[in-house]
Amino acid sequence: MATALEVSLEGTDFLEISQSDGTVSHKTAAKLEDILEVEKTKCNIELTKEILTIHGTKKLCRSIPVASILSAVCRDKSNTTSQLTVQYIHKTGKSNLKISSICLKGDTSVCNAWETKLQEYIKLVPHRPQRLLIIVNPESGKRKGLKIYKSQVEPIFKLARIETEVVVTERAGHAEEMMSSRDLSGIDGLVLVGGDGIFHEVANGALRKIQKDSGIDIDNTYSSMKPLMIPVGMIPAGTGNGIAKEFFGCKDPEVAALAIVLGQSKPQSTFSVHANGKLLRYSIILLGYGFGADLAYEAEERRHLGTARYAYALTKLLVGNKQRCMDMEIEYLPEESPLVNKSESKDRLKEDWKKLEGRFSGIGTFCIWNNLNISDPRILHNKDKGAIVAVTKYTSRIQFINFLYRVVKGQVIELIDPDFSYLKLLAVHSFRVRLKSPSDPETKEGLLERLLNVDGEIHHLGATEFEARCRPGLVQLYHCIPSDDKKGAS
Structure with a gap:
């Protein structure tokens, strides 16, 4: 015995x-x-x-x-x-x-x-990362990105015996420049410490490099694009942590690190945004024209306020009743249409495009919530084909605040409610926006008409029209996975 x-x-x-x-x-x-x-x-x-x-x-x-x-x-x-x-x-x-x-x-x-x-x-566990490239934005949020990584994330990766290479960005745009030439072979995943901005940079740099290496014409809206094959994980340390909240259910750096160790990921839709015959940016989180761009513009003017700048910008626009309306023509290709490939021309698919015309306060995409299963018969949404686009008309302050609250909470499905009659949700492959009777570009009105909010960053269109196409599964993100086992974990 x-x-x-x-x-x-x-x-x-x-x-x-x-x-x-x-x-x-x-x-x-x-x-x-x-x-x-x-x-x-x-x-x-x-x-x-x-x-x-x-x-x-x-x-x-x-x-x-x-x-x-x-x-x-x-x-x-x-x-x-x-x-x-x-x-x-x-x-x-x-x-x-x-x-x-x-x-x-x-x-x-x-x-x-x-x-x-x-x-x-x-x-031997499938998808579990063995080697990670860590990119830290030390200026994000309250400038605690590096401290958060060292104290809360690095110890977890060491426990898991994950090899890491840590790069600390030195300036705005550094991460994108690095990813535009970085060889990712031998890397199992990317871990970004910061806010949504660094994800935008890394994704744009990496995706542009992948298309260039594959000989793909990124300026052609109809080109089929190659996905980023390794998953990306966000460690929340910025002023805007929408990705971390959506994929980890919270903004806790340790929870994010543990989810990355588990190695489970899911695809995320991305929009390629084109203007003046060129690829402007890839939009991974949100794309806003009109009110969404106005909000980002006002927030950018008050960047020194940190996280409070968004509340300031929203308050200024709502109190000042500056919810502009623009005379727009919106064309969109419904997601139930055949997928467009690079061999098909715009003219060939002309009969498939639908059109909206009128005065609208803005148009925006919901990339980050594209995986929602919307069963409402008015919106036949298939996450493997397209994404949701919202078109808004002028509305009261109270209604608009309610709308923004639901968006922030990720309650996109609830926006189908009849109370949101000023909102039209479209499930699309692609859409085009053209502003009728644009203002003089030298005026502030004309400036705002030529701005686009891409993932929280302001970009100048150089024109009053643009086109965007949904790219399902172009990137994939680490996320928390449900567990039925109360004593183990999954």
Whole structure:
């Protein structure tokens, strides 16, 4: 009979004792099984490539997916016994992730062998990153990006034994410049520490490089574009953290880091925005013309206010009743139309385009919420084909504040409600906007008419018309994945 700190080798093919010197060697096994001590109680421990199972009292019983194990570290307690600490990622509440741990005690040689085998199985987990490129914006938010990474994120990656290369940006546009020439071979994922702005930079630099390397004409709206094959993870540290909130369910840097370790990702739609026959930008989060651009313009003028600049800009526009309306012509290709490819001309598809004309306060896209399953028959939305575009007419302050509140909360589905009669939602492949009777470009009115809000950044169109095409799955992002296991994690 084995004592509490002894390990039974009966029925196991995990360990093999050498007859010559008594040392322990490793064997490959479909299932490993030993008796180890957990909280002073002997438990039967089983391990497969998929799951670590502990059989003991009701309190101690649990199943931990290998995919959720963060680390397994063996520490010597004496010459003959050791403690193996297994830390794993545990899902709590709606979206939060936290680290839980369990300690296994037993013979030193057995604990060391289990540590080795656990680390071997962890490396076999599909999609789990082994090498990450970290890009930190030290100026984002309250200039705590580097501190947040060092104190909250780096320790988690070290526990997970993930190799990292850290690059700290030196100026605005640095990340985009770097990604436009960076070789990403050998990298499993990109981790961005900052706000939504650095994601916009990195995605634009990387996507432009991919198309250039593939010989794709990015200025042709009908060109099929190559996706960024490695996932991107956002560590929230900026003034705007919409991506992190949407994909991790919160703005906690540690939760984001744990989700990245788990390695699960999902595709995200992107718009390629064209003006004057050229690709202007890729829009990953939002695209706003009219009121959306006015808001970004006013916020940019007060950048020194930090996060408060958005509240200031919104208050100024609403209190000042400056919700402009413009005489626009909007053409759009519904998502139920055949997909457009580079061999098809604009004329060939002319009959598929629909048109809206009138006075509108703005038009915007909802890229980041494109994965919503909208079943309303008025909006036949297929996330694999297109994205949602909102066209707004002039409305009261109260109605507009309600609209903005729902957008910020991600309640796009609720915007279908009849109360939002001033709003028209369109599921599209592509859309074009042309301003009728534009103002003199030397006036402020004319300036605003030539501005576009792309992912929170102001861009000059150089014209009063542009075209945008949805590119489903052009980028993919790390995200939190639901778990049905209350004691393990997934």
